[in-house]
Amino acid sequence: MRVLLVEDDAMIAQGLQTALRQSGFTVDLMHDGRSAAHALQTSLFDVVLLDLGLPHRDGIDVLRELRKRGDATPVIILTARDEIQQRIAGLDAGADDYIVKPFDLDEVTARMRSVLRRAAGRGDPAIQHGELRLDPVARTVERNGSAVKLSAHEFAVLEALLQRPGAVLSRAQLEDRLYGWDEQIGSNAVEVYIHGLRRKLGSESIRTLRGVGYFVPKK
Numbered sequence: 001m002r003v004l005l006v007e008d009d010a011m012i013a014q015g016l017q018t019a020l021r022q023s024g025f026t027v028d029l030m031h032d033g034r035s036a037a038h039a040l041q042t043s044l045f046d047v048v049l050l051d052l053g054l055p056h057r058d059g060i061d062v063l064r065e066l067r068k069r070g071d072a073t074p075v076i077i078l079t080a081r082d083e084i085q086q087r088i089a090g091l092d093a094g095a096d097d098y099i100v101k102p103f104d105l106d107e108v109t110a111r112m113r114s115v116l117r118r119a120a121g122r123g124d125p126a127i128q129h130g131e132l133r134l135d136p137v138a139r140t141v142e143r144n145g146s147a148v149k150l151s152a153h154e155f156a157v158l159e160a161l162l163q164r165p166g167a168v169l170s171r172a173q174l175e176d177r178l179y180g181w182d183e184q185i186g187s188n189a190v191e192v193y194i195h196g197l198r199r200k201l202g203s204e205s206i207r208t209l210r211g212v213g214y215f216v217p218k219k
Contacts, residue, residue: 134162204217
């Protein structure tokens with residue numbers, strides 16, 4: 001899951017980015033509203049964690065612009081306890097949820113999963129696809145009821161593909177979900193993870209559309 005974190009407090013931002021990465025998320029960090037708006041125009045994210053009181057451009061303006069152009073990317077506002085009116089303004093501007101500072105990491109990740117479930121129209125946190133069951137909370141995968149041990153990157157690739165069965169994701173799109181802008185990407189990293197998943201889940205679990213990308217077949 002690729003996350004855009006927009007937070008101008010360096011200590012909070014660095015701590016949250018590190019914690020989310022350790023939990024298996026790909027996190028890109030912006031410290032001001034202008035940079036965040038540009039990132040949202042040029043890259044795709046699964047969820048946005050957005051502070052409101054930002055330098056150069058207010059978070060509410062960034063959110064309103066995002067919704068005005070029809071972008072439905074889930075947005076969770078990060079806000080201080082006494083900013084009730086800003087929380088209301090953020091929700092009215094199109095935010096999906098808000099988190100009050102100081103916050104607990106488990107709450108942050110739970111709310112991220114919640115808005116993603118709502119966006120996908122799912123009630124169950126786990127993704128069931130034929131014989132496969134992926135649980136994003138426990139970060140486990142089962143095949144016919146038996147646990148399958150995956151690396152963090154294999155899990156991320158499988159999660160991205162299972163979120164949209166039948167949709168073809170290119171290597172670049174999968175790389176976006178695996179690596180932040182400040183992380184180095186191996187030239188054949190995606191191919192290695194796909195090979196590992198096929199070895200563990202079956203050769204037909206992930207298909208290749210030559211020259212385009214990868215997909216899991218619809219059931």
